[in-house]
Amino acid sequence: MVEAMEYRVLLKKDIRVWVEWLMGKGELHAPVAKSASHPQYQFEKISQPDTVCLDYATTILPPKQCVQPVRETLIRFDRVANQFTLSDQVPERRLHIIFGIHTCDIHAFNFLNTVMRDGNADTQFLARSANTAIIGLRCRQHCDDKSFCESMGTNEPPDTGYDILMTDIGDRYFLELATERAAKLVDDLSCIPHTGDEDVVKWRQMLADSKKNFDRRLSINIEELPAYCEANYHSPMWDVIGKKCVACGSCTLVCPTCYCFDIRDELDMSLQGGERYRVWDSCQLGEFAAVAGGVNFRRDRRDRQRHRVHRKVKYPKERYNLFACVGCGRCSRACIADIQMLDILRQLGAKSHEFQRT
Amino acid sequence: MKPKVAFFSFSSCEGCQLQALNLEDQLLSLLDIIEIVNFREAIDDKLENYDIAFVEGSISRYSDIPELIKIRNTAKVLVAFGSCSSQAGINAIRNRLRPEEANAMVYGDRAAWVETGHAKGIDEFVKVDYYLNGCPMDRREFIRLVKAAASGIPFIIPKLPVCTECKLRGNVCILEDRNTLCLGAVTLGGCNAICPAYGHPCVGCRGILPDANIEGMAELLRHHGASDLEIEHLYAMYNYGRISLLTARAASR
Amino acid sequence: MSSSALEEELTTEYEDWTNLFLPRTAQILKSTPLTATDTLHRLRFQNGDIGDYKPGQFVMVSMLGIGEVPISICSSPTHIGGFELCVRSAGTVTQAINELNAGALVPIRGPYGRGFSTEKMVGHDVMIIAGGIGLAPMRSLIQYLLDQRSQYGEIWILFGAKRPGEVLFQDEVLSWSSRPDIHFLMTVDIANRAWRGNVGPVTSLFHYVKVDPHNTCAAVCGPPVMYRPVLRELQHLELPDAQMFFSFERRMKCGLGKCGHCLINGHYCCKEGPVLSYAEIRELPEAM
Numbered sequence: 091m092v093e094a095m096e097y098r099v100l101l102k103k104d105i106r107v108w109v110e111w112l113m114g115k116g117e118l119h120a121p122v123a124k125s126a127s128h129p130q131y132q133f134e135k136i137s138q139p140d141t142v143c144l145d146y147a148t149t150i151l152p153p154k155q156c157v158q159p160v161r162e163t164l165i166r167f168d169r170v171a172n173q174f175t176l177s178d179q180v181p182e183r184r185l186h187i188i189f190g191i192h193t194c195d196i197h198a199f200n201f202l203n204t205v206m207r208d209g210n211a212d213t214q215f216l217a218r219s220a221n222t223a224i225i226g227l228r229c230r231q232h233c234d235d236k237s238f239c240e241s242m243g244t245n246e247p248p249d250t251g252y253d254i255l256m257t258d259i260g261d262r263y264f265l266e267l268a269t270e271r272a273a274k275l276v277d278d279l280s281c282i283p284h285t286g287d288e289d290v291v292k293w294r295q296m297l298a299d300s301k302k303n304f305d306r307r308l309s310i311n312i313e314e315l316p317a318y319c320e321a322n323y324h325s326p327m328w329d330v331i332g333k334k335c336v337a338c339g340s341c342t343l344v345c346p347t348c349y350c351f352d353i354r355d356e357l358d359m360s361l362q363g364g365e366r367y368r369v370w371d372s373c374q375l376g377e378f379a380a381v382a383g384g385v386n387f388r389r390d391r392r393d394r395q396r397h398r399v400h401r402k403v404k405y406p407k408e409r410y411n412l413f414a415c416v417g418c419g420r421c422s423r424a425c426i427a428d429i430q431m432l433d434i435l436r437q438l439g440a441k442s443h444e445f446q447r448t
Numbered sequence: 449m450k451p452k453v454a455f456f457s458f459s460s461c462e463g464c465q466l467q468a469l470n471l472e473d474q475l476l477s478l479l480d481i482i483e484i485v486n487f488r489e490a491i492d493d494k495l496e497n498y499d500i501a502f503v504e505g506s507i508s509r510y511s512d513i514p515e516l517i518k519i520r521n522t523a524k525v526l527v528a529f530g531s532c533s534s535q536a537g538i539n540a541i542r543n544r545l546r547p548e549e550a551n552a553m554v555y556g557d558r559a560a561w562v563e564t565g566h567a568k569g570i571d572e573f574v575k576v577d578y579y580l581n582g583c584p585m586d587r588r589e590f591i592r593l594v595k596a597a598a599s600g601i602p603f604i605i606p607k608l609p610v611c612t613e614c615k616l617r618g619n620v621c622i623l624e625d626r627n628t629l630c631l632g633a634v635t636l637g638g639c640n641a642i643c644p645a646y647g648h649p650c651v652g653c654r655g656i657l658p659d660a661n662i663e664g665m666a667e668l669l670r671h672h673g674a675s676d677l678e679i680e681h682l683y684a685m686y687n688y689g690r691i692s693l694l695t696a697r698a699a700s701r
Numbered sequence: 702m703s704s705s706a707l708e709e710e711l712t713t714e715y716e717d718w719t720n721l722f723l724p725r726t727a728q729i730l731k732s733t734p735l736t737a738t739d740t741l742h743r744l745r746f747q748n749g750d751i752g753d754y755k756p757g758q759f760v761m762v763s764m765l766g767i768g769e770v771p772i773s774i775c776s777s778p779t780h781i782g783g784f785e786l787c788v789r790s791a792g793t794v795t796q797a798i799n800e801l802n803a804g805a806l807v808p809i810r811g812p813y814g815r816g817f818s819t820e821k822m823v824g825h826d827v828m829i830i831a832g833g834i835g836l837a838p839m840r841s842l843i844q845y846l847l848d849q850r851s852q853y854g855e856i857w858i859l860f861g862a863k864r865p866g867e868v869l870f871q872d873e874v875l876s877w878s879s880r881p882d883i884h885f886l887m888t889v890d891i892a893n894r895a896w897r898g899n900v901g902p903v904t905s906l907f908h909y910v911k912v913d914p915h916n917t918c919a920a921v922c923g924p925p926v927m928y929r930p931v932l933r934e935l936q937h938l939e940l941p942d943a944q945m946f947f948s949f950e951r952r953m954k955c956g957l958g959k960c961g962h963c964l965i966n967g968h969y970c971c972k973e974g975p976v977l978s979y980a981e982i983r984e985l986p987e988a989m
Binding site: 124125130132134150151160333334335336337338339340343344352354356357359361370372375376377391423424426427428 | 474477478480481591592595596598599601606607608609611612615616618619620621623624625632633634657658659660661663664665667668671672
């Protein structure tokens with residue numbers, strides 16, 4: 091475990107005070123309950139401190155939309171007769187704070203930052219990401235019945251990628267301050283005092299006790315997943331999945347590490363000006379890999395589902411030595427056809443053993 | 449020169465024309481780029497020459513056909529305006545009965561006086577340039593189409609399902625959470641998932657996507673407790689053509 | 702005050718970076734229709750040069766309000782004073798491009814991707830296999846090789862078109878066919894009465910080919926259905942995997958290795974391709 095720069099505590103009753111103070115510093119996004127009757131949550135821009143809900147199960151959409159908006163202007167253009175002007179679009183320079191994000195989602199942000207820095211740096215993403223403060227939350231058990239974070243190593247925080255980490259230790263939150271920005275995020279607020287020794291002891295105990303709660307395991311060697319994917323490339327398991335899949339795209343849209351986008355143009359009412367924007371896209375949709383002339387390089391749903399899984403546990407592992415699956419379980423929960431990531435990964439592992447035997 | 453726009457109506461509730469009127473403030477800025485020459489819901493004057501024709505309603509009478517052809521021959525751009533026009537829509541529910549059976553059911557002993565038969569989308573008779581599907585059509589899409597047509601550039605509706613836009617709105621899935629039967633996964637989006645966003649299931653008014661997994665969808669709806677009859681009714685509301693496909697496939701198994 | 706302290710933390714680092722999606726302005730110098738659906742456009746950037754590129758690389762061409770498409774550069778980097786794009790009207794953007802005439806301004810990004818490894822071809826015999834519109838990027842390579850003819854060994858051009866009337870760059874094709882320092886072979890799928898040449902797929906031309914496989918590089922571009930049969934022929938000739946280069950067509954939206962549309966398994970066609978050697982794609986089931 092990486093040692094934090096500093097520890098603080100915050101009484102649960104004072105969360106509201108801190109949230110309100112933070113709202114004055116930047117645009118604060120935090121989980122809120124979507125409906126009173128269902129345990130469904132969503133990261134939203136907070137305007138009322140009371141709506142923040144830290145005791146939440148995985149949100150419907152991941153917090154990536156705070157850094158990568160669903161729709162984002164790339165360039166503006168203006169056409170007059172045969173001439174045109176083009177203008178750059180620079181993200182607004184302002185602080186975003188993502189509050190209460192689970193450690194799995196912090197891992198996901200780190201992955202996205204790696205991808206966006208690779209090769210042609212995606213400056214719009216990176217500018218927003220750099221100006222986003224991450225106040226994370228350590229989970230003490232599975233937050234959702236689909237998650238398998240322990241197997242992907244994401245129930246523990248990554249070494250970097252957050253400013254502050256909170257842990258629920260009963261009547262208060264234990265705060266690990268990891269960056270210089272973190273100190274400014276708590277400032278000298280009287281409600282966030284330095285820790286006493288007993289808090290540290292309790293926190294360490296709490297962390298140790300929590301480990302056993304993460305009991306939903308893949309029970310395969312994840313390092314072998316790229317090889318398992320390779321071995322099962324033509325497995326009939328993909329036919330079964332392809333038959334079930336209705337290609338709604340939900341699994342990718344709710345994934346915290348998916349970053350595919352489409353680019354479209356739209357004219358203003360003047361018909362002269364307009365913008366080119368990007369919008370989240372999904373490799374599960376029929377036209378995603380289609381080119382002119384009726385050729386589609388992933389026409390079958392089977393191939394598209396396999397592609398999704400390989401993009402989570404094979405290709406990024408080979409390219410960045412990172413998994414793009416953080417085990418959050420969102421795709422499994424969003425799937426109306428009951429296609430479960432945990433099952434797929436287990437099947438990949440199990441079927442490979444069979445292949446090896448025969 | 450601003451392109452001249454005309455609206456026409458066949459078998460329909462004229463709700464799509466009403467939607468265009470409902471644009472209110474944006475209607476005025478639309479009038480900066482187009483000239484409306486024929487719009488029964490809004491103006492009395494009519495002009496017989498126009499560039500863009502929005503045709504609402506399905507074709508259910510032989511006498512409609514010459515009129516439709518005349519519109520096609522006049523307009524440079526012909527738009528199927530709403531579900532009735534694009535795919536015969538809700539009117540096609542009657543197509544499961546023989547025309548005289550349906551007429552007798554509705555008009556009783558005056559059935560013989562009424563000229564009406566099976567409802568058909570307008571593309572069964574004329575070439576359609578663009579489809580503005582939906583019941584009613586989507587106003588933002590309408591504006592996008594008018595902008596494209598007025599500047600002579602093609603109008604494209606990305607082939608995404610309703611689920612995509614529903615997810616991107618961060619909606620709670622009504623199928624998963626309330627077990628409300630919803631066709632969002634197989635229905636063409638573009639409506640910004642307006643029905644599920646307000647708690648109503650998608651009933652497929654914008655048409656079933658061409659490559660939709662109809663069998664898979666039926667299977668998962670059954671898994672959510674739907675009977676085959678319920679599934680059939682769900683599809684039949686706006687996609688009677690596709691449901692016959694479904695039953696044909698089931699019969700062949 | 703702490704608020705300003707947090708503001709000081711805000712980075713401005715990326716604000717000075719170039720927006721990768723911002724095109725430069727090019728002007729069409731000349732537009733020449735080649736066939737009913739293909740037009741050759743000669744262009745030049747208004748400010749500055751296109752820069753260094755390899756045959757096989759592509760640019761993203763914009764029609765503002767409609768969209769952007771990837772188009773291979775079909776002229777050689779050795780030809781100065783502009784660059785050429787051969788555009789087939791296949792979709793909304795390409796149709797709009799082909800309606801443009803000389804003088805029109807066009808927003809263009811790029812060049813992008815990895816082209817043909819011409820260094821590797823130096824001292825080798827080169828076999829060029831093109832089908833249909835696949836001749837466009839190959840023309841860049843052919844011009845490049847011919848401009849430095851002495852550096853390469855034998856040059857074979859195997860070209861297949863659907864019909865005689867759909868042959869692109871007809872004047873150049875004729876000049877290649879009459880050059881003594883090129884083995885030029887051509888075939889059409891569907892002949893007309895006047896056609897006296899070969900009829901059949903491009904693979905039928907391999908019958909006439911005699912090369913020393915170890916000293917030969919092959920470059921292939923054509924419709925997707927062409928790749929497997931051509932690969933089989935090249936393997937039959939026993940060319941080493943690393944000396945067979947294929948130029949791939951995929952849907953590309955960003956050209957920057959980000960948007961995900963062009964992935965061939967885990968390889969970005971726009972960034973690691975569009976030209977990849979068979980050694981690189983041998984293990985990729987989605988390549989062919």
